[in-house]
Amino acid sequence: MSTKDWLEKDYYKVLGVSKNASSDExxxxxxxxxxxNHPDQNPGDKRAETRFKEASEANTILSDAEKRKEYDEARSLFGGGFKFTKPGPGGPTGFEDLFRNAGGGGAPTSGFGDLFGGLFTQSGGSRRATHRGPRRGADIEGDVEITFEQAVEGATVSMRTVSDQACPACRGTGAKAGTLPRVCPRCEGSGMTSTQTGGVFQMSEPCTDCLGRGLIVDTPCPDCGGSGRGRSTKTMQVRxxxxxxxxxRIRLKGKGAAGENGGASGDLYVTVKVTPHPLFGRSGYNLTLEVPVTFTEATLGAEITIPTLSGPKVKLRVPAGTPNGRTMRVRGKGARKPDGTVGDLLVTLDVQVPEGLTDEAKAALAEYAEKAHQVNPREALFGG
Ligand SMILES: [Zn+2]
Ligand SMILES: [Zn+2]
Incomplete structure (x- = not known):
């Protein structure tokens, strides 16, 4: 199926639904x-078969949200049912096709009203004219996976994005490569034509040859179906x-798709996935770390050495009699905050209970128990 066919077919009409029909309808x-109309139910019935095929084709396009959008856009740019033929004397003209498609069938005046009834705005312009005004580029969504360290320090990573951009084949003109849209001879590119009515009123209306676009594409670009828009994949550096x-989800302003006709660029939204670290965790801008200490270190006190995420090791003073689970703060060894200051490293001590003691060690511990005169730590449980 050629692009031309594609644009000339009214799939909505084929299915008998309105242009804004839901996907369910x-x-x-x-x-x-x-x-x-299924061929199995209607053997030998050519009309049913054609109807079935047409409906299948229409359904293929309209049931796919993306294809439907492309189709709608292409048709809104070129006008539904508008033939890409130069109006010639005697032959089928774009004008006639226009009215036929509008369902007029009768006098051109009635078809005209149906077709353009909704196009006029109060300012006297036409809806199509807005296609030529500045249009903001689309927002792009993407995701990126970074390491724990990159999340803490910040990083510039490359990311692949897919976006709606000017079709590379036709450079956004909508005309097949090697051809250019030509200025509409009827309205000389203004998109509007004036008619003198009885010498008194002058009426301005959208040009019927180019449907107010000011340009005529004779051979639509096969890549984009004449819409001038394409998908492009590019790798970009994201901070x-x-x-x-x-x-x-981070918003990078102006890093989305380029705007059209001088419109602003869209934004880029990046969802960040951070790979967990085997040792360190995060709590806001603080880093967390669990550090094992021996029973004797916790009891007698000790100076221990602990790692930091990206800098050199640091020493940490564990006071005598530190209970299990106590969290200690090492200032300035956390994540960088937006204001430039740095969070802390929160060290949680995990007191290890000695296991697999030698007979000698056991004897020493028994001696310790005896000498420490420990009170029963469960007395309070019995109201003692
Ligand atoms: Zn024109
Ligand atoms: Zn193109």
Whole structure:
């Protein structure tokens, strides 16, 4: 199927649904037509077969949200049912096709009203004219996976994005490569034509040859179906700020798809996935670390050496008699905050109970128990 066919077919009409039909309505309409016209049910019936094929084709496009959008866009740019032929004397003209498609069938004036009834705005312009105004580029969504260290320090990572951009084949003109849209001879590119009515009123209306676009594409670009828009994949460098959390969505202003006709670029939204670290955890801008200490270190006190995420090791003073689970703060060894200051490293001590003692060690511990004169730590449980 050529692009030309594609644009000339009114799939909505084929399925008998309105242009803003929901996907459910489209589904139902197609099922009904398919059931009534299925070749198995109507052997030898050419008309049913054609109807079935047409409906299938329409359903393929309209049931796919992306294809439907492309189709709608292409048709809104070029006008539904508008033939890409130069109006010639005697032959089928774009003008006639226009009215035929509008369901007029009768006098051109009635078709005209149907077709353009909704296009006029109060300012006297036409809806199509807005296509030529500045249009903001689309927002792009993407995700990126970074290491725990990159999340803490911030990093510049490369990321692949897929976006709607000007079609590379036709550079956004909508005309097949090697051809260019030509200025509409009827309205000389203004998109509007004036008619003198009885010499008194002058009426301005959207040009019927180019449907107000000012340009005529004779051979639509096969890549984009004449819409001038395409999908492009590119790798871009994305700056991930320090202190980002797993699952966070960052907005990078102006890094989305380019705008059209001088419109602003869209934004890029990046969802960050952070790979967990085997040792360190995060609590806001503080880092967390669990550190084992021996029973004697916790009891007698000790100076222990602990790692930091990216800097040199640091010494930590464990006071005598530190209970299990106590959290100690090492200042300035956490994640960088947006204001430039740095969070802390929160060290939680995990007191290890000695196991597999030698007979000698056991004897020493028994001696310790005896000498320490320990009170029963469970007395309080019995109201003692
Ligand atoms: Zn024109
Ligand atoms: Zn193209």
């Amino acid at each position: 489209i589904k139902k309409a197609f099922r009904r037509i398919a059931r009534d 991930i700020p320090a202190g980002v959390a797993d699952g966070q």
